[in-house]
Amino acid sequence: MKVSRFDPNGELIFLDGRIWGPRSARWRSIRLVLDTGAAESIVVPDVLDDLGYHPRDGEQITVMRSAVGHEHGYIIRVARFSCLGHREDNYRVHVQDLPEGWGIEGLIGLTFLRQLNYEIRSAEGRILTTRI
Amino acid sequence: MSDAIHADESAPERLTWKQICERYPDEWVVLVDTEWANDTDFDFGTTIVFAHHKRRKDMSPDVKSAFERYESVGTYWTGKMRGPIPRFMIP
Numbered sequence: 001m002k003v004s005r006f007d008p009n010g011e012l013i014f015l016d017g018r019i020w021g022p023r024s025a026r027w028r029s030i031r032l033v034l035d036t037g038a039a040e041s042i043v044v045p046d047v048l049d050d051l052g053y054h055p056r057d058g059e060q061i062t063v064m065r066s067a068v069g070h071e072h073g074y075i076i077r078v079a080r081f082s083c084l085g086h087r088e089d090n091y092r093v094h095v096q097d098l099p100e101g102w103g104i105e106g107l108i109g110l111t112f113l114r115q116l117n118y119e120i121r122s123a124e125g126r127i128l129t130t131r132i
Numbered sequence: 133m134s135d136a137i138h139a140d141e142s143a144p145e146r147l148t149w150k151q152i153c154e155r156y157p158d159e160w161v162v163l164v165d166t167e168w169a170n171d172t173d174f175d176f177g178t179t180i181v182f183a184h185h186k187r188r189k190d191m192s193p194d195v196k197s198a199f200e201r202y203e204s205v206g207t208y209w210t211g212k213m214r215g216p217i218p219r220f221m222i223p
Contacts, residue, residue, distance in 0.1 A: 004172040011214050016174040018204075026199050029166075029206040031174070031213065046188065047207070050195040085172035100188050103209030 001130050002085035006034075008125035015108060015127075019043065020080035021051035030105040032083060034120075034127075038109035040094045041081075047105050048076065048095055055095070064096050071097065083108055084129045086116060146178035156184045158211035162194050164202040179206070 006013045013034040020027045028051055030043070045055075058074035073096035081091035092111060098104065119128040152161055161184045167177035182205070183194035191207055198205045 002172050005175070014174075014213055018171075021199075025203055027204050028195070029163075029204065031208055033213075044188075046192050046195075050192050050199070050205075082171065085170070101214070103211055103213035105188070105207065 001128055004084045004127045004129070006125050006127065008122055013120070013127075014104065015083055017081065017083040017106065017108065019047060019051060019078050022053055022057075022079050024052065026051060027080070031103065033104050033107040034113075035107045035109055036113065038107055039111065040075075040092070041107060041109045041112050042094045042096050042098070043078075043106040044098050045073075045095050048078070048093075051078075053078065058095070059092075062094055062096065073097070081112070083112060084116065084118070084127060086129060086131055088112060088115065144180045146180060148178055149174075149176065152179075152181060153210045156181065156210050158209075159184045159186055160188050160191050160207060160209055162191055162198055163206040163208065164198050164204075166204070166206055174208075 004015060006015060015032050015034055016029055017032040018027050018029045028047060030047055053076060055074055058076040060075040062073045062075055064071045064073060073094055075092060076095055077090050077092050079089065081088050081093065115132055116129045117132055121128065147155070162182040163179040164182045166179035169175040169177065182198045183191065185191050195205055195207060
């Protein structure tokens with residue numbers, strides 16, 4: 001079992017995530033929000049661009065619906081992704097910009113979480129996870 | 133003017149996250165040579181601030197430059213983080 005900690009007084013559950021570049025050992029660590037209401041995980045474009053990914057390698061165009069309209073993004077598979085102490089190779093993420101003011105560079109959705117059994121212990125600020 | 137800290141300094145200063153937040157409030161920081169405590173938490177001993185910027189998008193040139201010398205790079209906001217969370221649809 002892996003144990004991850006978060007600030008129980010935070011507005012949301014913020015976690016650390018890591019993304020590896022294509023065909024390289026390089027990886028970047030970023031802040032993510034845990035979102036059990038999101039089907040997919042999201043990463044902002046700059047993070048992937050800086051690692052060497054390109055939109056032309058994407059699998060599908062996506063559209064984000066927001067209060068101000070629609071914003072285009074795309075789906076891409078990253079060589080490796082890790083969060084909560086668990087790694088996933090060839091992991092599919094949505095690449096979509098997020099507002100600067102949020103202070104995050106992505107979110108963790110159910111495509112990652114459903115590979116785990118997890119228990120969010122809010123009062124303790126801990127998430128217990130085991131791979132299924 | 134670039135906010136990049138000269139990477140060729142002979143002995144770059146190592147800072148804790150608390151020190152970074154005090155020195156660079158409400159900024160995006162590019163961290164290298166971080167002494168991670170584990171792979172489950174945002175928890176490290178000390179690190180080197182390679183660059184710092186007011187805007188997230190301004191970090192890209194420095195992140196690419198950092199990757200020329202370091203295998204891993206971290207990018208973080210030192211201020212308050214918040215939502216809300218967007219929702220997606222696939223056309």
